[in-house]
Amino acid sequence: DTGVSQDPRHKITKRGQNVTFRCDPISEHNRLYWYRQTLGQGPEFLTYFQNEAQLEKSRLLSDRFSAERPKGSFSTLEIQRTEQGDSAMYLCASSLTSGFWRAEAFFGQGTRLTVV
Amino acid sequence: SQQGEEDPQALSIQEGENATMNCSYKTSINNLQWYRQNSGRGLVHLILIRSNEREKHSGRLRVTLDTSKKSSSLLITASRAADTASYFCATDQDAGGTSYGKLTFGQGTILTVHP
Numbered sequence: 635d636t637g638v639s640q641d642p643r644h645k646i647t648k649r650g651q652n653v654t655f656r657c658d659p660i661s662e663h664n665r666l667y668w669y670r671q672t673l674g675q676g677p678e679f680l681t682y683f684q685n686e687a688q689l690e691k692s693r694l695l696s697d698r699f700s701a702e703r704p705k706g707s708f709s710t711l712e713i714q715r716t717e718q719g720d721s722a723m724y725l726c727a728s729s730l731t732s733g734f735w736r737a738e739a740f741f742g743q744g745t746r747l748t749v750v
Numbered sequence: 751s752q753q754g755e756e757d758p759q760a761l762s763i764q765e766g767e768n769a770t771m772n773c774s775y776k777t778s779i780n781n782l783q784w785y786r787q788n789s790g791r792g793l794v795h796l797i798l799i800r801s802n803e804r805e806k807h808s809g810r811l812r813v814t815l816d817t818s819k820k821s822s823s824l825l826i827t828a829s830r831a832a833d834t835a836s837y838f839c840a841t842d843q844d845a846g847g848t849s850y851g852k853l854t855f856g857q858g859t860i861l862t863v864h865p
Contacts, residue, residue, distance in 0.1 A: 640792075665851055676838050676855030677793070690852065725792060729851060735800055736780050736842050736851045743792040 636660060638742035640726050646748045647716055654712045655745045659728030666709050667739060668701055669725040670694065677725055683709060716749045723747075756839060756856040764864050769826040771859040773839030774819075780842045782815060783853065784824050787836045796824075796837075801844065831865045 639658045647653050659666045664685055669677035680699070681691045685706035695701075698716075703709040713720055723746050727739040757772045773782070781800045785793040799806045799815045799822065806813045812825040826833055840853035 667852060669853075669855075674857070676840075676857050677853075679852045679854065682852055723790075727793075727853075731851050734780075738783055738795050738798045739851070739853060740795055741785070741793040746790070 638726055638728050638740055640724075640742035640745050642745055643743060644746050644748075646750060649716055649718060649749055651716055652712065652714045653716060653747065654710055655724055655726075655747075657709045657711070657726030657728075657742060659708070659726070660730075660740060663728035663730045663740075664706070665729045665731050665739075666703055667727040667729075668709070668711050669727065671723040671725055671744070672721075680711075713747075716747075718749045721747055721749045756837070756859045758859060759857070760860045760862070762862045762864065763829055765829060765831055767829055767863075769829050769833070769861055769863070771824045771837050771839075771861070773822045773824070773856055775822075775839075775841045775854075775856075776820065777841075778844040779817070780844045782813075782822050783840045783842065784811075784813060784822075785838045785840060785855075787838065787858070789835075793838065826861075829861075829863045831863050834861060834863050836860050 641656045667682040668680040671677040683703040698714045701711045723744045725744045727741045729737045729739040731737050755774045783798045784796040787793045797808050797813050799813050810827045815822045836858040838855050838858045840855045
């Protein structure tokens with residue numbers, strides 16, 4: 635399967651613990667995005683990378699959140715000192731984009747985080 | 751913030767009927783994309799329409815775009831029970847010379863197709 639893969643699919647953690655999620659994009663895609671989705675809402679943009687460079691971060695991404703994409707391949711999203719409000723589905727997407735017309739983004743299955 | 755607003759919020763139809771969902775947005779766009787999401791799962795890309803296109807087809811899907819009204823519609827013809835899902839429109843804003851590519855989603859339309 636050459637789609638976007640995310641790991642783990644589910645994560646239950648205690649408040650105050652740190653968690654890390656991984657995303658493997660489609661191999662030739664230069665863009666990688668992280669979104670967060672809460673129940674009954676559409677996904678909200680968190681951050682994105684072009685190759686290894688993190689180009690934009692949403693105001694939703696507090697100092698407790700950090701994302702990396704070493705060597706422009708897979709990406710990790712870490713949440714430190716988790717809070718109950720962090721409970722959500724974390725979605726990763728990738729796209730191959732160059733030029734004026736941007737391409738579609740393909741999403742992974744998401745990581746569902748529950749903070750207890 | 752959510753740019754897209756889908757209408758209706760929920761739609762219930764019988765198998766074989768057509769389903770139409772609408773999306774309105776606020777800023778100029780590079781493209782608009784429609785996604786499907788089954789309960790608790792990831793998003794599946796359905797179709798992308800560029801800002802210079804007015805209509806696009808893919809199988810049983812038909813998407814229209816009216817940039818003057820900042821609106822789009824998704825038509826699913828001859829619906830099936832397997833089409834039951836949430837449908838989201840997502841706009842890729844036109845940032846002038848800067849290429850963003852991030853998507854802004856609406857809250858979605860929940861479609862239920864009864865067999």
